[in-house]
Amino acid sequence: EVQLVESGGGLVQPGGSLRLSCAASGFSLSSYDMHWVRQPIGKGLEWVSAIGSAGDPYYPGSVEGRFIISRENAKNSFYLQVNSLRVGDTAVYFCARSTATGAFDIWGPGTMVTVSS
C-alpha cells in the first residue's frame, strides 16, 4: 500500500526547533517531488516547502530562512527542520507526494506541532 507517515511533532517553546520526519512505503520517493503542508486547527491549508527529485528545495516567503527541507532516499524518507518557531507556526503538519504538475496525490495523516510557553 502506498502511504506516508509523519513523526516528530510535539510541544516546543517559542524560539525552539523540531525535526519532522516523513516515511514513505509502497513507492520510492526518490522519483517524486515531496512536500510539507500545514494547517492551523480550524483554518486552511498552507504549503510550506517542497523538495524536488534532484534535491532542490522550495519555500514560500513566509518560512524561508527558518525551515529546511531535506531527503534521505536510502531511508525512503524526507524531513523538515523547523527553527526559530513562533506561536503562529502551531499547526498540523502534513507530508505529501505530488505529481509533476504539483497535484498532491498522497498525504500522510499529519503530525501536530504546538508552539507555546
Next chain:
Amino acid sequence: QSALTQPASVSGSPGQSITISCTGTSSDVGGFKYVSWYQQHPGKAPKLMIYEVNNRPSGVSNRFSGSKSGNTASLTISGLQAEDEADYYCSSFTSSSTLVFGGGTKLTVL
C-alpha cells in the same frame, strides 16, 4: 504569494449541483493548467479530487468536475450527496515555482 480566493461557504440540497470558485492571478491560476482541488473531512487528511484543472484521479466520482476561465477555476459537484459535505480547497502552481492554496470552502448539504 497571496492565497487564492474561495467563497467561505456554499450549500445545496441532495441531488442539486453546486460550484465553488477559486480566483487567483495571471501568475498562478491564469498562467498554468496546474490547478488542483481537494476534499477534506474533519480530522482527516485532504484527498485529491481534481488535478490539472479538469482531470479526475482513479476512484473519484464523475460527479466531480473542474474547469477554468481566465484567472478563475471552478469545481462543480453534481447530484449532491450527504457524504460530499466537507471542506474544499483549490491549489495552483505559481510563476515563482511555488504552490499556493485557496482559503477553503465549507460545503453544507442541507
